[in-house]
């Protein structure tokens with residue numbers, strides 16, 4: 001029976017391996033991690049990540065042909081195919097700090113594979129890595145191999161959190177990059193056969209290693225660029241009286257553009273977009289492509305601008321100060337249907353408001369109190385590093401509550417920062433009655449019906465929508 005091992009039981013390793021186990025009864029899949037609490041959670045009824053449909057998939061195959069373990073070396077040694085799905089955060093220090101990918105975790109995984117292997121293996125890059133990483137990994141493996149043959153493949157993951165199970169079940173494409181040698185081609189075929197258990201052949205694309213690695217960075221850069229483009233338009237809509245939803249609808253009707261991923265918002269988040277673009281920028285700079293680097297940098301800058309602009313709208317609308325005022329934060333996850341908060345726009349907005357001495361009451365249906373406090377305490381680039389390096393914030397400016405009505409009670413303003421469906425159907429009349437007046441709603445995700453809320457009596461700001469007369473009379477960007 002073929003054995004697969006995946007190093008890294010995170011948002012990618014867990015769901016992707018569960019999907020392989022579900023569809024390939026003839027393959028044993030072990031997911032290993034150095035973080036014991038994570039592995040314990042995967043083996044419990046309370047999985048470490050929230051993802052619609054994931055519980056059922058894990059339940060169907062855990063103990064059958066899907067195993068979670070901290071015995072990293074044993075499972076790597078036994079495997080025919082080793083996936084590496086460890087975190088690749090932005091480097092904090094040294095050469096390329098703030099931009100380049102930190103490959104520490106990847107390198108230590110590769111060295112461990114070389115150390116413990118006694119049989120030939122296919123090593124698969126599942127993490128998102130800079131172009132040419134495969135070459136570096138190949139060198140590490142082959143210089144430490146004791147005669148064992150390693151074939152390295154790039155198999156970047158395109159799942160989106162919140163829809164991971166759907167994306168994995170019916171992927172738009174599976175991408176496999178490998179060496180164009182006979183052994184390389186054989187390895188590609190072996191991995192192709194795994195996916196062919198449930199993915200139609202015409203959706204499995206093969207190419208050379210560098211194209212596969214770059215395709216993942218390019219896909220994320222283009223997706224983030226779409227959001228920054230529509231967000232840039234949202235600022236212009238507010239200045240001119242246009243409605244960004246109408247503009248996006250009209251634009252998306254063009255079949256060359258398409259309707260998806262055109263929602264204006266307070267900004268994109270998630271573990272990947274920013275780090276992957278910064279990584280792309282760094283690679284461009286290293287190759288002397290200054291203009292190209294600057295082009296992509298702008299996508300990140302517009303995202304930062306959008307978050308800062310939102311904070312300014314809140315503060316300027318509320319008489320230029322939020323000091324001591326209770327502000328309800330509805331939603332902290334970076335998008336709906338996930339509990340993931342990495343690089344969430346909410347983090348920057350909350351920090352901005354705390355900077356102005358606001359009193360925050362935060363509610364999110366999936367994010368724990370500990371996570372929120374930890375996020376607000378860590379340095380911006382530290383989120384993807386081990387937990388023991390992170391300190392929790394014990395701030396008198398923040399309370400985390402488990403009920404949206406408690407968050408909004410007595411508040412001067414409400415900020416909606418994640419597009420959870422439940423925020424569309426809250427009892428806004430009840431919320432209005434319980435709030436200080438004038439009562440403000442700042443919708444960073446365009447989830448509420450602006451006219452309905454204005455009818456109730458709220459002063460409403462919704463990104464890219466025609467401005468409330470109250471907001472309109474204020475400068476768009478007060479001095480910072």
Ligand SMILES: NC(=O)c1ccc[n+]([C@@H]2O[C@H](COP(=O)([O-])OP(=O)(O)OC[C@H]3O[C@@H](n4cnc5c(N)ncnc54)[C@H](O)[C@@H]3O)[C@@H](O)[C@H]2O)c1
Pocket residue numbers: 007008009010011012013032033034035038072085086087088105106108109126127128129157158159160161271272
């Ligand atoms: N999250 C996403 O939506 C997404 C989508 C596509 C690609 N990716 C990429 O996939 C990779 C993994 O992302 P993630 O979100 O799953 O990260 P994650 O932080 O959730 O998981 C990574 C896991 O790897 C473990 N790990 C690190 N070093 C290890 C080692 N030497 N041995 C064993 N375990 C080790 C960590 O303990 C952690 O549990 C990243 O490169 C990311 O860019 C992520």
